[in-house]
Amino acid sequence: MRVRSPIAAVIRHLEFFYEGYRRGEPGSFIDFDVQVLQGKGLRRWWRPQVRFLLDGMESFYPLPAAQSAPLFEWGLNWCVANRPLGYLVMHAGLLARAGQALMMPGFPGAGKSTLCAALCLMQDWQLLSDELAILDPGSGLMQPHPRPISLKNASVDVVTAFPQARLGPLYHDTRKGSISHAACPASSVAAAGTVARVRWIVLPRFVAGAVPHCEKISRAETFSLISEQSFNKERMGEVGFDALCGMLSGADCYQIVFGSTADGLKLIGDITGS
Numbered sequence: 561m562r563v564r565s566p567i568a569a570v571i572r573h574l575e576f577f578y579e580g581y582r583r584g585e586p587g588s589f590i591d592f593d594v595q596v597l598q599g600k601g602l603r604r605w606w607r608p609q610v611r612f613l614l615d616g617m618e619s620f621y622p623l624p625a626a627q628s629a630p631l632f633e634w635g636l637n638w639c640v641a642n643r644p645l646g647y648l649v650m651h652a653g654l655l656a657r658a659g660q661a662l663m664m665p666g667f668p669g670a671g672k673s674t675l676c677a678a679l680c681l682m683q684d685w686q687l688l689s690d691e692l693a694i695l696d697p698g699s700g701l702m703q704p705h706p707r708p709i710s711l712k713n714a715s716v717d718v719v720t721a722f723p724q725a726r727l728g729p730l731y732h733d734t735r736k737g738s739i740s741h742a743a744c745p746a747s748s749v750a751a752a753g754t755v756a757r758v759r760w761i762v763l764p765r766f767v768a769g770a771v772p773h774c775e776k777i778s779r780a781e782t783f784s785l786i787s788e789q790s791f792n793k794e795r796m797g798e799v800g801f802d803a804l805c806g807m808l809s810g811a812d813c814y815q816i817v818f819g820s821t822a823d824g825l826k827l828i829g830d831i832t833g834s
Contacts, residue, residue: 561590561591561592561593561594561636561639562584562590562592562593562594563594563595563596563632564594564595564596565595565596565597565628565632566597566598567596567597567598567610567625567628569626569628569629570596570628570629570632572629573628573629573632573728573741576728576743577707577708577728577741577743577744580746580749580750581749581752582752591643591645592614592615592636592639592643593614593615593616594612594613594614594632594635594636594639595611595612595613595616596610596611596612596613596628596631596632596635597610597611597613598610598611598625599611599622599625603622607624608624608625609622609623609624609625610622610623610624610625610627610628610631612631612632612634612635614635614638614639619635619638620635620638623734626731627731627734629728629729629731629741630731630734630739630741633707633708633710633741636707637691637692640692640694640705641692641791641792642791642792646696646697647694647695647696647697647703648694648695648697648790648792648793648796648799648800648803648804649692649693649694649695649790649791649792650665650692650693650694650695650786650789650790650791651665651666651691651692651693651789651790651791652664652665652666652672652689652691652692652693652786652789653666653672653673653675653676653689653690653691653693654687654688654689654690654692654693654702655676655679655680655685655686655687655688656685656686656688656702656754656756657684657685657686657832657834659754659755659756659757660756660757660759660760661688661702661756661757661758661759661760662679662685662758662759662760662761662762662828662832663693663702663758663760663761663762663811664676664761664762664763664764665693665761665763665785665786665789666763666764666765666789667789668712668736669712669766670763670764670765670766671715671764671765671766671818671821671824672690672764673690673691673709673710673711673712673715674711674715674718674719674766674821674824675764675821675824675825675828676690676709677690677709677711677715677719677722677725677742678719678722678821678824678825679825679828680709680744680745680748681719681722681724681725681742681745682722682724682825683825683834684747686704686747686748686751686754686756687706687709687744687745687748688702688703688704688705688706688748688756689704689705689706689707690707690709690710691707691710692705695803695804695807696755697796697799697800697802697803697806699755700757700803700806700807701755701756701757702755702756702757702758703755704748704751704752704753704754704755704756706744706748706749706751706752707744708728708741708742708743708744709741709742709743709744710739710741711727711739711740711741711742712736712737712738712739713737713738713739716730716738716739716740718821719742724745725742725743726742726743727740727741727742727743728740728741728742728743757810758807758808758810758811759810759811759812759832760811760812760813760814760831760832761782761786761808761811761812761813761814762813762814762815762816762827762828762831763777763782763785763813763814763815763816764816764818764824765815765816765817765818766817766818766819766824767817767818767819768819769819770817770818770819771817771819772816772817772818772819772823772824772826772827773816773817773818774814774815774816774827774830774831775814775815775816776812776813776814777813777814777815778813779808779809779811779813781813782808782811782813783804783805783808786804786808787804790804812831814831816828816831
C-alpha cells in the first residue's frame with residue numbers, strides 16, 4: 561500500500577500506529593494506492609471535509625476533517641474487503657497462539673474488539689486482526705493483517721485501563737459514536753508473517769450485567785452465521801463455499817454471552833484451555 565496525505569492528523573496517525581511496520585522497497589508493486597485529501601473548493605475552509613481516494617477514485621462521501629485518521633482506517637478496511645486479491649474476507653476478530661487461531665465473528669456492539677484487545681494486550685495472543693479475518697482458500701490458513709484496534713464508546717474506557725494499552729486520540733460524533741484506536745502489540749507486528757489455522761470459532765455477545773454463558777453450536781449453524789459476516793463469499797462462488805467449509809471442518813464452535821471483559825476472557829480461556 562502507498563499512502564499519500566498532506567493532512568497532519570493522518571501523518572501523526574501513521575507515525576504513531578505504523579512506526580514498526582515494514583516499509584516497501586522503492587519500485588515495489590502496489591495493491592492499494594491511497595490518498596487522504598482535503599475537501600474540494602470551499603470545503604477546504606468552511607466546515608472542512610476530508611476525502612479518501614483509492615487509485616484516484618472517491619468511493620464514498622467525504623467526512624468532517626476532524627475524522628481524517630478514522631477515515632483512513634475505515635477506508636483501508638473497505639479496500640481489503642472489496643479488493644481481496646483471491647482471499648475470502650470475513651468480518652471477525654482473529655487471534656492465534658502456537659499456530660491455532662481463535663476467530664470471533666460478531667455484529668457491531670458484540671464486544672469482539674474489546675476481547676481482541678484484552679487477549680493480545682493482557683494474555684499474549686498474536687493479533688491477526690480485530691476486523692478482517694482473511695482466509696487463503698488454497699492453504700486453508702488465516703493471513704495476518706495486524707492493524708490498530710478500533711474501539712467504540714464504552715470499550716474505549718475499558719481498554720484505556722489496560723496497563724499495556726497505547727491509545728490514540730478520541731474522536732467524537734462519528735458515524736459509530738465516540739471512537740479511538742489501540743496500537744497493535746509490537747510482538748503481533750513482528751509476527752505478521754506467521755499464518756494460523758482456525759481451531760476455535762466463538763460468537764460473542766456482550767450484555768451488560770449478564771450471567772456468563774457458553775453454548776457449543778453446530779458447524780452448520782456457524783456456517784450460516786459466518787456467511788452473514790462474509791464480504792465476498794458470493795463473489796468467490798464455489799471456491800468461497802469450499803474454503804469456508806474447509807475452515808469449519810477443524811474448528812469447535814461456540815456462542816458466549818458475557819457481562820464484563822473479565823467474564824468474556826474466562827469463557828474464552830475455558831474454551832481454548834488457556
